[in-house]
Amino acid sequence: MKISELSRRTGVPVASIKYFRREDLLPAGRATAATLAEYGEEHVQRLRLIKALTTLGGLSIAATRDVLAAVDQAESTDKTLEAISYALPVPVTAASAGDADRDAEAESAAEADVAGLIEAMDWQVPDTSPHVRGLTMALRELRRLDADYRPERLVAYAELARSIARLDLERAAAFDDSPALAEQAVIVLALSGPLLELLRRLAQEDQVRRRGAL
Template structure:
């Protein structure tokens, strides 16, 4: 298909598709002439992925670029792939944060975590922020959160397909980023339900 068809199918304006091509978020089409190129379903799929990462996962184009780079050039092992996906995703946290508290939580949970892991620094930053606003979170509270999330993560990792390399890559990268809004929305909904139960409100 040509660029206008790609645009029509995905609802993304042609100038924006061109912009993504320039930015390297979308691979170039197969050139058939100086002013003609062909795009296929792979391009359409990639374009949908980029839009979903931007609109739903709220990623910046820079983060999207890192994510699709991980998709295009995946590390050798699935475990490393997960690490690459986590490195690509925001929030970026400086290397020099004090991860002591976060490491304590992880230890309490008995998890095996690389001490340079990006999520570890993100957790450390979040803990520090809670302290800064005068709402410190104790290790046992954080461990309760962690234990609640354990079965979810285990199920997710168990669902990673091992049959095909590409399937695994897509699943890990997309799943990590696109399920975050799902988790956040469900947490908020669960809060509303719990709040309705506790404070007793009539819902229309």
Template sequence: MRISELSSATGVTVPSIKYYLREGLLPQGELTSANQASYADSHVQRLKLIRALIDVGGLAVATAKDVLGAIDDTSLPLTCVFGIAQRAVSDTSLYEPVEGETDGTRQVRETIDRMGWHVSSDNPGIQGAARVIDTYTRVGHPELAQIWEGYAEAAELIARADLATVARNERLEAMAETVVVGTVLGDALVSSLRRMAQEHISNLQFPAPKE
């Protein structure tokens, strides 16, 4: 199909498609003349994926390019694809390295030990969690740091669901794509469910006064 048809099929404007082609997020089409190319169904699929990562997942274009590269590199072990996807969604100041050892980093390490997790020292979650815990203490709410118990169990349930879903794919290529999409969009899904569950539990425990 032509670029105009690719645009109609995906709802992505022609200038945006040209931008993704130029930046290397979308593979070039097959040249059919000096200034015309033909695009396949795989381009439709890739474009939808690009928009999902950017519009729903909130990734920057350069970050989306990195994770798409991880999907395309079929020699990468799946654990590495996870690592790349995790780093992509952790590209905010929250996950920047904390200076030295803090109460937060100590508490994170204790939790990792207690849960029996094997986690490499450069996992971005360590920095993110330590920063949140240190902030809880700094704003005078150390009781929030005790929230660990329930959260860590929940995180393990989430990760088990993540991996079970990845394993359902039979093709390795599709697995890598599931890892990326699930990691980038899964945070939003968990936060959304947390909002619903919070409303339910808070109504049970602190019912609003009847009018």
């Protein structure tokens, strides 16, 4: 199909399709002449995936490129899952310096909290994992706010997080080595977060309303 039809079928403007091409989110069409190319169903599907990852998953164009690169370089199920897991951006990246003493204290306390949690959960993750660093930064910020996230509380959340991860992985890995694996895996790994967040917010709203009704 021609680019105008690709645009029509996906609802993505032609200029945006070209932009995604430039940014390497979308493979080139099969060139039939110097100024003409033919696109297929794989392009339609890829554009749908791009839209889902950016609008639903909230990924930047750069992050989407990394994730899609992991999808395209799929070797084995395990390698694919790992690549996607690392390609997904870690929410919480920056931070800044304030009171030096208070900061240093919060930092080391947060590190201890994370180490303790990983120990308690028997999680096998390296200290260098971006998720570990992200969690450390998050706990440091919460400590600065004097928010009460004690170990046992953290463990309660972590247990639920583990349950969710189990649900996700069951689904992501159920497509063993089939060609659809990588795409389904990326959908599950990248989009179950936002979905869960929405469900959590709904559950929160329900409980707030029930409180109000008492």
